[in-house]
Amino acid sequence: MSTAPSDTARPTIRDVARLAGVSIKTVSRVINDQQYVSAEKRERVRQVMAEIGFQPSQAARALAGHRSHQIALICDNPNPWYVYEIQLGVRERCARDKIRMIAQPYDRASPTLLEDIVALIDQSHPDGLVLAPPACDDQRVMDELMRRGIPYVRLQPGMRIEEGASAAIDNKRAAYDMTAHLLELGHRRIGFIVGDRSYAASGQRLAGYVRALGDAGEELDMELVRQGRFDFASGEAAAEALLALAEPPTAIFASSDDMAAGALAAAHRRGIRVPRELSVVGFDDGPTAQIVWPALTTVRQPVRELADAATDLLLDPPGGGAAQQRHLPHELVIRGSSAPPNG
Known part of the structure; x- marks a missing residue:
């Protein structure tokens, strides 16, 4: 007569099949709650599983339907x-x-x-x-x-x-809406910090910024567009370059909150008061947006x-x-x- 596995051995699907007197495929069908198993066999398999403490593994589940779950x-x-x-x-x-x-x-x-x-x-x-x-x-x-x-x-x-x-x-629309917000506040020289080139969202957000300026009748000044990498350091460096211009922007739109935080740091280091002398806005609405000072105006995306x-x-x-x-x-x-x- 078949015996249960030893206390030190982890029960396997083969143990269940042997003790229940059914095939391994029948056990896998019970595990995956599939058809073609009689009520009597289903109950027997479940009872054995409970008695020996068998826990179905992903491999066992995959035996039926070839799924790993x-x-x-x-x-x-x-x-x-x-x-x-x-x-x-x-x-x-x-x-x-x-x-x-x-x-x-x-x-x-x-x-x-x-x-x-x-x-x-x-x-x-x-x-x-x-x-x-x-x-x-x-x-x-x-x-x-x-x-x-x-x-x-x-x-x-x-x-x-x-x-x-x-x-x-819609990344393009989101950036359009934020740029339109700055335009409605009265800003005309709006700097933009682009995200990492390898992310499609970077180009989409830049396109939204450009479109909003065009719809407002503002000419695009590429001197106000700087490249970033979605991180604090690149936002800080891009903002430093923007604020060093002979005619610096009155607002900076960074296409991530981390880059916007870098822009805030650059402004604070130069003694520029935000938002009185410079508006800084971001994109994401992650934790960074509320721990910096002042708290960031930003685009909330439901990640x-x-x-x-x-x-x-x-x-x-x-x-x-x-x-x-x-x-x-x-x-x-x-x-x-x-x-x-x-x-």
């Missing part, structure tokens, strides 16, 4: 808050379906980038992937996933936005909700030709760092 998140961003919010949004949505999230750091400069992602897929066999910026626009990654038939959803894509499933805000929406599209894709894109709203948050010029 886990998805991978590919993400890279210089802002830890942004990465955390994305991970939290993906993880919370996964938890509702008892799906595991695997988070894979993404180094866009790595020469082995594609090989690293392929290794992740081969080792963990995710049921799908959420591609966050800038991976969401890496054609090599998307081509490999399509070749393998692995579903993916893009978060904040900047290229071929209507192709495939994605979740995003966690975007990640949740992208994951939902992956786990529960719409059928019948329904839209595969979800667009979430942004919001202008007005705080103490913006005011009319010379107010």
Whole structure:
């Protein structure tokens, strides 16, 4: 007669099948709550699982339906808050379906980038992937996933936005709205700090700034546009260059809060009063926006909700030709760092 596994051995799906007198496939069907198992066998399997303390592993779940019940998140961003919010949004949505999230750091400069992602897929066999910026626009990654038939959803894509499933805000419109806010306050010389070139959102936000100036009848002065990298140091350096101009701007719009914080530091070091002598605004509305002084006027993008929406599209894709894109709203948050010029 078959005996239970020893106290020191971790029970396996084979132990369950042996003790219940059924096949491994029957056990996997019970674990995955599938059909084609009689009530008597189902109850017997569950009783054995309870008696020996068996906990279904991802591998056991994968035996039925060839699913791993886990998805991978590919993400890279210089802002830890942004990465955390994305991970939290993906993880919370996964938890509702008892799906595991695997988070894979993404180094866009790595020469082995594609090989690293392929290794992740081969080792963990995710049921799908959420591609966050800038991976969401890496054609090599998307081509490999399509070749393998692995579903993916893009978060904040900047290229071929209507192709495939994605979740995003309108970065161009958001930057347009913030620039329009500064124009309405009376600013005409508005400096703009562009984000990292490898992120599509950087170009989208720059386009919104340019469009708002044009619609207001203001000529674009490229001397007022400076390159940044979405981090504090680059925002500080860009602001220093803007404030050193013979005719400096009366407002600076940085396309991330971290760069806006750098701009505030540059202004404070020069003894420039914000917002009386200079308005500084940002983009994101992360923790930085409220811990700097004065608190930042900024664009709030719902990062966690975007990640949740992208994951939902992956786990529960719409059928019948329904839209595969979800667009979430942004919001202008007005705080103490913006005011009319010379107010």
